[in-house]
Amino acid sequence: MKIEQIQLVQFRNHKNLSYGPAEGINLLYGPNGSGKTSVLEGIHYCALTKGFVTAYDSECLAFGESFFLINGRFISDALKEDGVKVVYSRDNGKKLTVNGQDLTSFSQHIGSIPCITFSPAEMSVINGSPVERRRFLDNAICQADCRYLQSMLNYRRVLLQRNALLLQLKERVQSIEMLNVLTEQLSEYAADIVFARLRFLDEILPGLKAILSSVSVKEEPRITYRSSLVPSVYALTKEELINYFREQYAKKKQDEIARGLTAGGPHRDDIVFFLNQHEIKKYASQGQQRSFLIAMKMALYGYFSDKLNEKPVCLFDDLFSELDRSRVEVLFALLASFGQVFITATEKMHGPAVTTINIPEAI
Ligand SMILES: Nc1ncnc2c1ncn2[C@@H]1O[C@H](COP(=O)(O)OP(=O)(O)OP(=O)(O)O)[C@@H](O)[C@H]1O
Numbered sequence: 001m002k003i004e005q006i007q008l009v010q011f012r013n014h015k016n017l018s019y020g021p022a023e024g025i026n027l028l029y030g031p032n033g034s035g036k037t038s039v040l041e042g043i044h045y046c047a048l049t050k051g052f053v054t055a056y057d058s059e060c061l062a063f064g065e066s067f068f069l070i071n072g073r074f075i076s077d078a079l080k081e082d083g084v085k086v087v088y089s090r091d092n093g094k095k096l097t098v099n100g101q102d103l104t105s106f107s108q109h110i111g112s113i114p115c116i117t118f119s120p121a122e123m124s125v126i127n128g129s130p131v132e133r134r135r136f137l138d139n140a141i142c143q144a145d146c147r148y149l150q151s152m153l154n155y156r157r158v159l160l161q162r163n164a165l166l167l168q169l170k171e172r173v174q175s176i177e178m179l180n181v182l183t184e185q186l187s188e189y190a191a192d193i194v195f196a197r198l199r200f201l202d203e204i205l206p207g208l209k210a211i212l213s214s215v216s217v218k219e220e221p222r223i224t225y226r227s228s229l230v231p232s233v234y235a236l237t238k239e240e241l242i243n244y245f246r247e248q249y250a251k252k253k254q255d256e257i258a259r260g261l262t263a264g265g266p267h268r269d270d271i272v273f274f275l276n277q278h279e280i281k282k283y284a285s286q287g288q289q290r291s292f293l294i295a296m297k298m299a300l301y302g303y304f305s306d307k308l309n310e311k312p313v314c315l316f317d318d319l320f321s322e323l324d325r326s327r328v329e330v331l332f333a334l335l336a337s338f339g340q341v342f343i344t345a346t347e348k349m350h351g352p353a354v355t356t357i358n359i360p361e362a363i
Contacts, residue, residue: 001113001313002075002340003043009069010062012038022355025332025341029348030359036344037119039359040315043342046072046084047115047313048143049096049106057088066090074113077310077339082112107153111143114304114312118297118319125296126289127281130270137271140300141200144307148196155189158182159262167260179253186265187245190229193266195238198225200303201271207299214334215291215327219275226272228264290322294331301338311339319343 003021008014013035028036041051041060054060061068067089074082085097096103103109124132142149162182168174201223208221227233229248233241245265249256252263273280273292280292297316304312314335320328320343332351335341348356 001077001310003046003313004073004075005071006039006043006046006073007069007071008038008042009071010065011042011068011070012060012062014038014042015062019357021340021342021357023340024353024355025335025338025343025351027349027351027354027356028342028344028359029346029356031346034360036359037317040117040317040342040344042070043072043313044115044117044315045070045086046074047113048139049086049094049109052117052315053119053121053317057094058090061088061090084109084113107146107149110149111146111308114143114308114310115315116297116300116304116312117315117317118294119317120321123289123293126273126293130268133271134267134269137197137200140303141196143312144200144304145196148193151189151192151196155186155193155266158185158189159265159267162186162262163260166256166262169257170260183246183249186262187242187249190245190265191238191241194225194227194230194233194241194269197266197269197271198233201225204296204299204303207302208295211295211298211334212291215295215330217275217288217291217295219278221292221295222274224272224274226270227266228268228270287322287324291327294319298331298334314338314341316341316343318345320345320349 002023005018005020007019008017010016013033017035017039019039028039030036037053041053044050044052045060050057051060067087070084070086072084074084076082083099086094087097088094096106096109098109098112125136138152142152162179165174165179165182169176169179205221205223212221225233230241230244236244249263256263275284275288275292278284280289284292301312301314304310319331323331329351332354336351336353348358350356
């Protein structure tokens with residue numbers, strides 16, 4: 001995937017920026033607040049219809065303006081051209097147009113422009129709450145597998161229905177039969193999600209090991225999956241997983257009704273990262289944690305390339321801060337073999353296959 005051109009109009013601090021990125025590594029440099037991250041954010045909107053730094057569309061609307069517009073021209077590895085336009089206004093919400101066609105369901109577009117991000121705020125994947133780690137898993141798998149996105153949407157819908165029903169049962173205003181139907185559906189979607197997450201972790205591990213060893217991390221990485229309901233999810237078939245969920249929900253039925261809430265499931269699960277036998281969140285240094293997350297993000301590159309037959313776009317915000325010089329050099333060398341990579345930095349830096357662009361001058 002290659003971005004030929006990106007235009008940002010009234011998007012954060014950019015009034016009207018047009019930029020034609022180079023192949024390989026694009027190093028966007030400039031002082032703090034010049035708008036480097038905003039360029040990455042704009043590209044991310046074209047790929048995933050939302051930001052990766054800002055939580056709400058309205059936060060990206062330039063102060064005092066009524067709408068923002070992002071225009072992107074992308075060429076896939078199969079030489080298919082995609083024109084993506086995102087327009088947002090407070091009054092009319094967000095509109096996504098791909099190749100001149102308005103898309104009513106944004107989920108249709110997910111995966112068309114595979115994209116990997118890194119930002120210092122994403123360190124919460126390592127040291128934050130389980131919700132951050134689930135978001136990491138789900139964002140990655142959704143881009144590579146549209147069936148996973150559908151399972152997630154189905155699971156969320158049934159979970160909401162089931163929680164509402166459990167509350168009604170608690171207040172004795174509903175019969176139990178409907179609960180059995182929803183439990184059956186929830187067990188199937190839950191098994192789909194957990195199964196896909198386990199496969200994903202399995203598939204990125206070799207890439208993660210290779211990248212960590214090239215940045216001189218000698219310890220062996222490991223990622224374990226902690227299910228909130230099933231004691232051990234490993235080595236189970238999908239059918240066995242469904243059965244486990246059925247059994248667990250049956251066991252906890254009375255408790256669920258008393259609390260008016262589903263007992264657990266993939267929406268409560270977590271993953272744990274280790275170097276050798278030591279949990280990273282508890283024992284690794286800041287630099288080691290950062291290297292681990294960067295390596296995981298870089299391992300996604302191989303994962304997406306294999307699954308989608310398409311080189312993902314990498315949006316790496318402030319990638320090199322806190323890393324020593326030798327790690328920076330190794331990362332530059334590794335990234336030189338990637339497709340299009342965008343890195344922000346406050347200083348101009350040089351490396352193989354690097355094109356530098358000064359963001360204040362580009363405005
Ligand atoms: N909605 C908005 N309207 C106008 N300006 C905004 C908006 N949101 C953020 N900004 C400003 O845009 C500027 C650029 O932010 P951005 O995060 O892109 O900078 P940066 O170059 O990545 O900075 P740093 O090197 O500090 O990470 C900041 O000064 C920020 O305050």
